Structure formats: C-alpha cells, structure tokens
Amino acid sequence: MRKLLYISLTTAAIFLGSCSDSDFENAYRDPSTVTTTTVPKQFAGFMKINFEDVIPSYWNYFTVIRTTSLSYTQAHAVINGTGRYVPGPAVNDRWVRYYKFIAQYRELEKVMASLPAAEQAANRIYKVTSTIYLYDHTSKMIDNFGDIPFSEAGKISLTGGDYDAALAKYDNQTELYIKMLDELKGFSTELNTITLAAGIETTFKNQDLINKGNLVMWKNYCNSLRLKLLNRVSAVPAFTARANSEIAEIIAEAKIVDENSENIAFRVYNQDTDLDTSGFFDALESGNNNVAPKPMIDHMNTNNDPRKPWLFEKGASATTYVGLDPMLASGAQDQLISTTQIAIYNRSVISKNKWLPGTLINAAEVNLLLAEYYSRNGNGAVAKTYFEKAIRQSVEYYVRLGDKADVLTWKPTTEPTAAEVDAYITKINFAGATTAADQLKLIAFQKYIHYNIMQADESWAEQRRLKLPALSFMEDETSTIRKTPPTRWTYPNSERVYNTTNYNTVKDKDNLSTKIFWDVK
Numbered sequence: 001m002r003k004l005l006y007i008s009l010t011t012a013a014i015f016l017g018s019c020s021d022s023d024f025e026n027a028y029r030d031p032s033t034v035t036t037t038t039v040p041k042q043f044a045g046f047m048k049i050n051f052e053d054v055i056p057s058y059w060n061y062f063t064v065i066r067t068t069s070l071s072y073t074q075a076h077a078v079i080n081g082t083g084r085y086v087p088g089p090a091v092n093d094r095w096v097r098y099y100k101f102i103a104q105y106r107e108l109e110k111v112m113a114s115l116p117a118a119e120q121a122a123n124r125i126y127k128v129t130s131t132i133y134l135y136d137h138t139s140k141m142i143d144n145f146g147d148i149p150f151s152e153a154g155k156i157s158l159t160g161g162d163y164d165a166a167l168a169k170y171d172n173q174t175e176l177y178i179k180m181l182d183e184l185k186g187f188s189t190e191l192n193t194i195t196l197a198a199g200i201e202t203t204f205k206n207q208d209l210i211n212k213g214n215l216v217m218w219k220n221y222c223n224s225l226r227l228k229l230l231n232r233v234s235a236v237p238a239f240t241a242r243a244n245s246e247i248a249e250i251i252a253e254a255k256i257v258d259e260n261s262e263n264i265a266f267r268v269y270n271q272d273t274d275l276d277t278s279g280f281f282d283a284l285e286s287g288n289n290n291v292a293p294k295p296m297i298d299h300m301n302t303n304n305d306p307r308k309p310w311l312f313e314k315g316a317s318a319t320t321y322v323g324l325d326p327m328l329a330s331g332a333q334d335q336l337i338s339t340t341q342i343a344i345y346n347r348s349v350i351s352k353n354k355w356l357p358g359t360l361i362n363a364a365e366v367n368l369l370l371a372e373y374y375s376r377n378g379n380g381a382v383a384k385t386y387f388e389k390a391i392r393q394s395v396e397y398y399v400r401l402g403d404k405a406d407v408l409t410w411k412p413t414t415e416p417t418a419a420e421v422d423a424y425i426t427k428i429n430f431a432g433a434t435t436a437a438d439q440l441k442l443i444a445f446q447k448y449i450h451y452n453i454m455q456a457d458e459s460w461a462e463q464r465r466l467k468l469p470a471l472s473f474m475e476d477e478t479s480t481i482r483k484t485p486p487t488r489w490t491y492p493n494s495e496r497v498y499n500t501t502n503y504n505t506v507k508d509k510d511n512l513s514t515k516i517f518w519d520v521k
Contacts, residue, residue: 042111043126044207046104047133050097051275054266054358056454058279064090066289069456072485073463074471076453077291077324077342079333085482086512091144092492098141103154105134110157122200125215128187129208132222135180136360139229142173143461144489146516147506149499150176167499170506174517177233184226185246188255191219209275210266210360216255221264223250224257224361228458231369232465233518234376247373257366260393260400266358277356284351284453285344292343295471296449297323303427306416310349310398311452313410316340327474345453348402348411355404356454364394364450365458368443375439383439384430387446391428394450395421444468467521486512487519 037045052060061070068087070076078084108130112120141148149168159165194215196204205213211221227250234243250256257264268276284290292312300308301321314321317340324333324342336342345351367390374383395416402411433439444466451459463469464487475483491510495503503510 037107037111039108039111039115039123039126040203040207042104042108043130044209046101046108046130047209048275049104050101050137051266051358053094053097053137054360055268055275056277056280056283056356056358058283059093060283061280061453062283062286062289064094065456066283066287068489069460070289070453073448073451073456073459074293074295074326075448075451075456075459076289076345077293077333078326078473079288079291079324080326080328080330080474080476082478083476083481085476085485086479087486087489089492091489092494094141094144095492095494098137099149099154101137102134102150103156105130106154107157122197125194125196125200125204128190128194129211129218131183132187132218132225133210135184136225138176139180139225140457140461142176143232143457143516145491146488146509146514147171147173148176149502167502169502174238177229177239177517181226181229181242181246184222184229188219188222188226188253191215191222210264217262217264219255220257220262221361223253223255224264224366226250227256227366227369228361231372232461234373235465235520236518244373244377251370251373257361257363260363260396263357263362263397264360265362266360268355268357271354277354280356281347281351285347288337290345290347290351291337292321292323292345294323294325295469296452297321297343299445299449303424304420305449306395306420306424307398307449309346309412310402311346312343313346315342315344318343327472346410348405348407348409349398350401350453352407353401353405355406356401359455362393362397364390364397365447365455366390367393368447368450372440372443375436375443378436380431380434380436380439383443387430387439387443388425390450391425391446392421394446397450440466441468461516464516464519465521482512487515488512 051057067084067090071078071084108126112123112127115123138148138150147170150171152166152168155168156163156166196215201213208214211217227247230239230243230247230250233239234247266275270276297308297312299305300312308321312321321343322336322341324336328336350356367386371383371386371390374380374386399415405411428442430439430442433442444462445468447462448459448469451462463471473484477483490512491503491506496507
C-alpha cells in the first residue's frame with residue numbers, strides 16, 4: 001500500500017444525494033463508484049470523514065487517546081504499566097484520518113476551482129466554513145506533532161495519480177499558525193457581510209453538519225478558534241503583541257461562544273446513521289479507561305464540586321469517591337481497581353450516553369481563556385468574573401449532558417442548586433489569589449476538570465503550555481525511550497518509508513522530547 005498521506009481519489013467520500021441527518025447514511029456512497037461531485041456534496045463529505053476524531057467513538061478513544069492524551073493529562077487514572085509514555089503505532093490512526101480529511105478538502109478546492117467565477121463567488125461560504133473547520137483540526141495536528149505536511153498534502157488527484165509528484169513537504173509549525181491566524185481573521189471580517197442566495201442558503205443549511213447553516217454560529221466559531229490559538233501562542237515573544245491586540249479586538253466585537261446555547265459541536269441527532277457514539281461505552285469501560293484520577297477527585301472532595309456525581313460514580317465497594325493514586329505501583333493499583341474501591345466515570349451521563357456531542361468549542365472553555373487573558377494582563381477583577389462564569393457554565397454543561405441519557409441507573413436524581421454552585425465558587429476563592437501566577441493555577445485546574453476525557457487534545461496542549469496543574473507521574477523505569485510523559489507524538493513509520501526525502505528534513509525533531517513551538521515555559 002502506497003503512502004497513506006497521499007490519499008487517492010478512491011478514498012474521497014463523495015455525496016450523490018441529500019445529506020440531511022435523516023438520510024445521511026444512504027446518501028454516503030461507496031467512494032470507489034463515484035465519478036462526479038458538487039461543492040455542497042463534497043463539503044458534507046469533508047465534514048463527515050473525520051467525525052470519529054470529534055464525536056466520542058471507540059476507535060479514537062480506545063486506540064489513540066487511551067494510551068496518549070488521557071494518560072498524559074491524568075484525565076483518567078494512569079495505570080503504571082510498561083511503556084506507558086511511548087505513543088507507539090496508535091498515533092498512525094490519527095495521522096491517516098487527518099490526511100483523508102485533508103484530501104477531501106483538496107477535492108472541494110478542485111471542484112470550486114472548476115466553477116465559473118460567478119458560481120465560485122456564490123458558493124464562497126463553503127470555502128470559508130470548510131477552512132475554519134480544517135484549521136481547527138490542523139491546529140490539533142500541529143499541537144500533537146509539530147511540523148506537518150500541509151500545503152502540498154492531499155493533492156494526489158491534482159497530480160493525476162502520480163504518487164511521486166504528490167510527495168508532500170513538511171510545513172513549519174510556526175508559519176502554519178501564522179497562516180491560520182491570518183486567514184481566520186479575514187474570515188471573521190468576511191462573515192460580517194457575506195450573504196447567501198436563497199438556493200445556496202437552503203443547500204448550505206442541509207449540508208452543514210455542524211452549525212446547520214447558521215452564519216452567526218460560524219462567526220462565533222471562527223472568533224473563538226482564533227481566541228484559543230492566539231492564547232496558545234501568547235507566551236511566544238514573536239506572537240505576544242499580536243495575541244494581546246487581536247484578543248482585545250475579538251472581545252470588543254463580542255462575537256464568540258459565550259453561553260452554552262452557543263456551543264459549537266458535532267451533534268448526534270438520531271441513532272440511524274454512523275454519526276453517533278456507537279462503541280464509545282466499550283472504549284471507555286474497557287481496559288480501565290474510565291477509572292477516576294486522584295487529583296481531580298481529591299479536588300472535588302475537598303471543595304464539594306457540584307460536578308462530581310455527574311462526572312463520576314463511587315466505586316461499587318466504596319462509601320466515598322476515591323481516585324487512583326498515580327504514584328502507586330501497578331500491583332497496588334490493580335488491587336484497588338479489581339476490588340472496586342476506585343471511582344469511575346459516570347456511565348449514565350458519559351460512557352453509555354449515546355447522545356454525547358462532539359465538542360469543538362464551548363462557552364466554559366472560552367471564558368476560561370478570557371479569564372487567563374485578563375489575569376495575564378493585570379486585570380484580576382475582570383478575570384474573576386470570567387472564571388466564575390466559566391465554572392457555572394461547566395456545571396451546567398455536564399448536568400445537561402445527562403438530559404438525553406438512555407440509561408438512568410447512575411444519573412444523579414437532583415441537580416445542583418445555585419447555592420451549591422456558589423458555595424463551590426466561594427471555596428475556590430479566586431479573589432484570594434492575589435498574583436497572576438496563583439490565579440493561573442486556579443484557571444488551569446478548572447481547565448483540567450472541564451476538559452477531562454471529553455477534550456483530551458485541548459487538555460494536553462494546555463498542560464504542556466502552562467505546566468499546570470502540577471501533576472505527579474511515576475517514572476517508567478522499564479523504558480529506555482521515555483520515562484515520563486512526552487512533549488509531542490512521533491511521526492508514523494510510514495513517513496520514514498514512503499516520504500523519506502521530506503521526512504529527512506524533520507527527522508532530527510522526531511523524538512518524544514522536542515517541544516511544540518508554543519511550549520516555552
């Protein structure tokens with residue numbers, strides 16, 4: 001099999017019929033039989049191809065992030081087995097899906113370019129929104145790997161099937177971030193004035209699997225993504241001034257995801273298509289993937305966190321919530337788990353919930369970013385406002401996840417009261433943190449709780465960037481490769497084999513100790 005990076009035309013999923021959720025599965029044809037497509041159909045195919053990286057799914061959770069991000073962040077309990085800090089071949093799955101995804105995007109570009117100028121202008125919304133979505137996932141790839149093939153990737157169709165001509169160079173990660181930030185800023189401005197013809201508006205609404213054609217939500221998504229990326233690079237000297245000025249502009253415009261009703265997600269609307277969480281319960285409940293981490297549980301116990309019963313269940317043999325200590329030997333950990341002493345993620349609200357959304361950007365996340373921005377710039381009083389708002393939104397978010405739970409056995413019977421949430425916020429006492437450093441510790445811990453297993457990529461990026469929370473990990477003395485959590489993933493072996501010349505330009509960086517460019521602390 002030739003290099004997976006240059007996905008051939010036969011892997012591009014093209015639509016021949018309507019792509020509404022009710023008949024999505026029937027509309028999604030065998031790509032090997034496809035000869036023609038249109039911009040709207042290609043757009044929906046592009047959005048659908050990597051849904052397993054968004055909607056909680058078996059393959060991504062069990063194969064990829066179970067052995068990587070979830071453990072590196074202690075979103076779930078770290079089981080101290082051999083080789084636990086070496087990503088291994090699992091990351092190949094994420095790589096392959098991303099390059100299938102980008103191949104779909106190139107096909108969309110190709111179809112757009114074939115249209116007359118007037119039709120290209122009329123269909124401009126597909127280019128804008130698909131690129132926003134592309135950059136969201138591209139930023140995650142950069143945050144995991146560093147330099148990646150991008151500008152020349154996925155173009156096998158354009159080379160007429162010539163694999164050698166489609167060999168893709170690695171783009172510099174810093175330059176890619178600049179490109180994304182530049183274009184996202186332009187899209188944000190464009191979305192203020194873009195209008196859709198009636199026919200385009202109807203079709204776009206039907207094919208838009210995320211925001212259902214709502215341009216306000218796309219504007220909010222675009223600006224919130226900008227905010228996240230600007231904040232991530234804010235400590236890099238070359239980006240600091242830009243981050244501060246553009247975040248201020250975004251705040252002034254007030255077009256961001258600010259309330260839970262505005263959250264951007266890949267939602268599950270019915271159970272009749274493959275766009276659902278099928279298999280997620282098995283991924284989370286197998287292999288002790290749902291075991292609760294000690295730092296999170298200890299915080300929740302100490303501060304009476306109202307999210308605790310919505311996120312976790314007590315161990316079947318325990319009378320209190322207990323998290324697994326990452327500093328115990330594996331034998332002791334196994335004993336505690338096997339005797340059901342340790343808490344697990346709530347099965348009603350989380351693992352057996354078939355309606356979990358694929359989170360892209362949510363309000364609690366955005367307001368924690370704003371709290372960090374204001375704290376960093378010396379405005380602790382405003383930071384406190386956003387910090388407390390984010391906590392309330394996070395509580396609401398996880399309580400509302402339980403609304404559509406199919407299995408009610410472990411769902412809490414009463415929702416947190418406003419007084420209970422206020423008491424938790426008072427106990428955290430952001431006002432008592434009088435320095436930016438102390439405020440950042442509180443903000444980072446709330447990110448840790450809010451992201452938990454649901455946004456593992458974001459949690460790992462933020463923990464590497466901030467070096468917070470200060471989590472403890474037992475060294476893996478059996479490993480000759482990596483004894484503590486890595487700072488990046490290594491490239492799949494297929495890159496060495498099939499893209500050798502281009503891989504050789506980055507091979508010196510291809511180790512578990514090289515930092516992503518924004519990791520400067």
